[in-house]
Amino acid sequence: MLLSMKLTDISPAIALTPLDGRYHKQTAPLVEYMSEPALNRERMRVEVEWMILLANGFEGNGNQTIVPGVKPLTDDEQAYLRSIPENFGAEGIAQHAAYEAKTHHDVKAVEYYIDDQLEKAADVLGHDTQLTGLKTLVHFACTSEDINNLSIARCVKNGVEQVWLPAAQAIVDHLAQKADAYRDKAMLSLTHGQPATPTTLGKELAVYVYRLNRQLNKVKAQEYLGKINGATGTFGAHLAACPDVDWVAVSREFVTNRMGLTWNPLTTQIESHDWQAELYGTISHTNRILHNLCVDVWMYISRGVFAQVPVKGATGSSTMPHKVNPIRFENAEANLEISCSLLDTLSATLVESRWQRDLTDSTTQRNIGSALGYSLLALNNLMGGLNSIHPNDVAIQAELDSNWEVLGEPIQTAMRACELAGLPGMDKPYEKVKELMRGHEISKDDVERFIDQQAFDKATAARLKALTPATYTGVASKLVDFDR
Numbered sequence: 505m506l507l508s509m510k511l512t513d514i515s516p517a518i519a520l521t522p523l524d525g526r527y528h529k530q531t532a533p534l535v536e537y538m539s540e541p542a543l544n545r546e547r548m549r550v551e552v553e554w555m556i557l558l559a560n561g562f563e564g565n566g567n568q569t570i571v572p573g574v575k576p577l578t579d580d581e582q583a584y585l586r587s588i589p590e591n592f593g594a595e596g597i598a599q600h601a602a603y604e605a606k607t608h609h610d611v612k613a614v615e616y617y618i619d620d621q622l623e624k625a626a627d628v629l630g631h632d633t634q635l636t637g638l639k640t641l642v643h644f645a646c647t648s649e650d651i652n653n654l655s656i657a658r659c660v661k662n663g664v665e666q667v668w669l670p671a672a673q674a675i676v677d678h679l680a681q682k683a684d685a686y687r688d689k690a691m692l693s694l695t696h697g698q699p700a701t702p703t704t705l706g707k708e709l710a711v712y713v714y715r716l717n718r719q720l721n722k723v724k725a726q727e728y729l730g731k732i733n734g735a736t737g738t739f740g741a742h743l744a745a746c747p748d749v750d751w752v753a754v755s756r757e758f759v760t761n762r763m764g765l766t767w768n769p770l771t772t773q774i775e776s777h778d779w780q781a782e783l784y785g786t787i788s789h790t791n792r793i794l795h796n797l798c799v800d801v802w803m804y805i806s807r808g809v810f811a812q813v814p815v816k817g818a819t820g821s822s823t824m825p826h827k828v829n830p831i832r833f834e835n836a837e838a839n840l841e842i843s844c845s846l847l848d849t850l851s852a853t854l855v856e857s858r859w860q861r862d863l864t865d866s867t868t869q870r871n872i873g874s875a876l877g878y879s880l881l882a883l884n885n886l887m888g889g890l891n892s893i894h895p896n897d898v899a900i901q902a903e904l905d906s907n908w909e910v911l912g913e914p915i916q917t918a919m920r921a922c923e924l925a926g927l928p929g930m931d932k933p934y935e936k937v938k939e940l941m942r943g944h945e946i947s948k949d950d951v952e953r954f955i956d957q958q959a960f961d962k963a964t965a966a967r968l969k970a971l972t973p974a975t976y977t978g979v980a981s982k983l984v985d986f987d988r
């Protein structure tokens with residue numbers, strides 16, 4: 505009998521997307537900050553911190569209770585509240601999901617989950633605790649976006665600072681080490697894919713270090729904005745309930761000092777998400793620079809400039825046994841593209857919302873983790889690829905040796921300088937060198953003969969004759985120092 509096994513019947517559930525399936529191990533560090541349970545946990549942190557501020561006040565208001573009738577929370581009560589998000593595990597996730605199935609509102613389900621935990625507070629703190637009677641303080645005067653925007657900002661900040669940035673920084677540090685090690689390693693450069701003025705391998709890598717550092721510095725300086733100002737950003741409900749409170753000051757205190765974010769004073773119902781567009785723009789830009797690096801290194805490998813270290817036991821091609829393929833760079837290239845497309849969509853769409861709010865941002869923001877995840881996966885593969893390559897000195901030297909025509913540039917430029925200094929016989933330098941070199945195969949002897957035929961002074965002739973494609977690298981080696 506033919507049995508048809510359904511993949512959807514298998515437990516634990518099979519992942520649909522590669523980030524949570526095939527690549528889960530590499531993207532798992534982001535789960536702690538960017539997954540749905542991570543967001544719900546962060547929502548709980550925001551809710552309980554808001555309760556603590558409302559009950560206990562802050563330095564700016566003389567540590568007075570903000571909502572009249574609420575007593576200051578004891579240290580134990582505060583610790584109990586703070587333990588709610590910290591204990592949010594498998595059981596809590598299921599409980600929250602059950603509430604959401606009823607409410608069809610994810611933030612309301614968080615509120616009910618906290619209510620539940622308040623009911624249990626007496627078991628831990630004794631019957632004197634006021635927590636069991638404080639359900640109405642949960643989510644007080646808040647709209648869901650007050651909780652969401654702060655939670656999402658903190659999730660993204662942590663995901664970027666704890667996971668993505670260190671992985672990106674590791675690539676830059678690795679490149680900087682290679683740039684330093686290969687600062688003197690001359691190689692042929694190609695512009696338009698044609699032999700051009702030689703450079704050094706280290707200097708070319710240092711260009712990437714410099715470019716990437718500029719973007720990472722922007723990520724490090726990124727502002728993460730947050731707001732807590734009610735349903736349409738007017739503090740209307742706050743004032744209606746507690747007219748004597750300086751709610752603007754309370755909001756500033758909460759966002760800045762309790763949430764560790766930059767206070768946004770002026771919003772509709774939603775935080776305007778402009779900081780998100782800025783951040784995703786910078787990360788997308790970083791991705792594109794890394795994409796350029798992947799393609800460059802892939803082509804250097806193809807040309808022989810870099811050799812790959814074969815991984816013991818690994819297969820290159822399923823049919824061509826000799827091959828070692830640059831698959832890590834190809835994987836990184838592809839995943840950087842996917843990350844960019846998601847980041848670009850996030851940047852473009854999150855900054856728009858109809859009038860005081862529409863809900864398009866909600867489902868869109870659920871993809872921030874994927875956008876960062878594809879980039880993280882790429883960083884991981886890129887690091888693996890970079891760890892497996894080293895310069896192929898023989899191939900690099902052979903390229904230089906077979907391209908003596910690249911010395912046409914220094915010779916014609918030296919002729920110009922001599923002519924400008926009044927040396928006779930130095931006219932039409934460009935044309936003369938072009939006549940000798942363009943489209944011909946040129947040898948060391950041809951170059952020397954040409955120099956001898958010109959009316960150079962002795963010192964210039966000697967300096968030019970001492971040049972080889974391998975020594976014609978200007979100050980490339982020293983320029984590497986500008987990468988930090």
Ligand SMILES: O=C(O)C[C@H](Nc1ncnc2c1ncn2[C@@H]1O[C@H](COP(=O)(O)O)[C@@H](O)[C@H]1O)C(=O)O
Nearest residue numbers: 608609610611646647648649773861863866867868
């Ligand atoms: O504080 C409020 O809720 C105010 C309300 N605006 C809302 N603000 C924030 N969240 C809201 C809003 N409305 C719905 N929801 C809930 O958002 C969830 C959307 O689910 P998904 O599309 O999967 O991301 C899903 O759980 C929705 O129930 C308004 O009327 O202005």
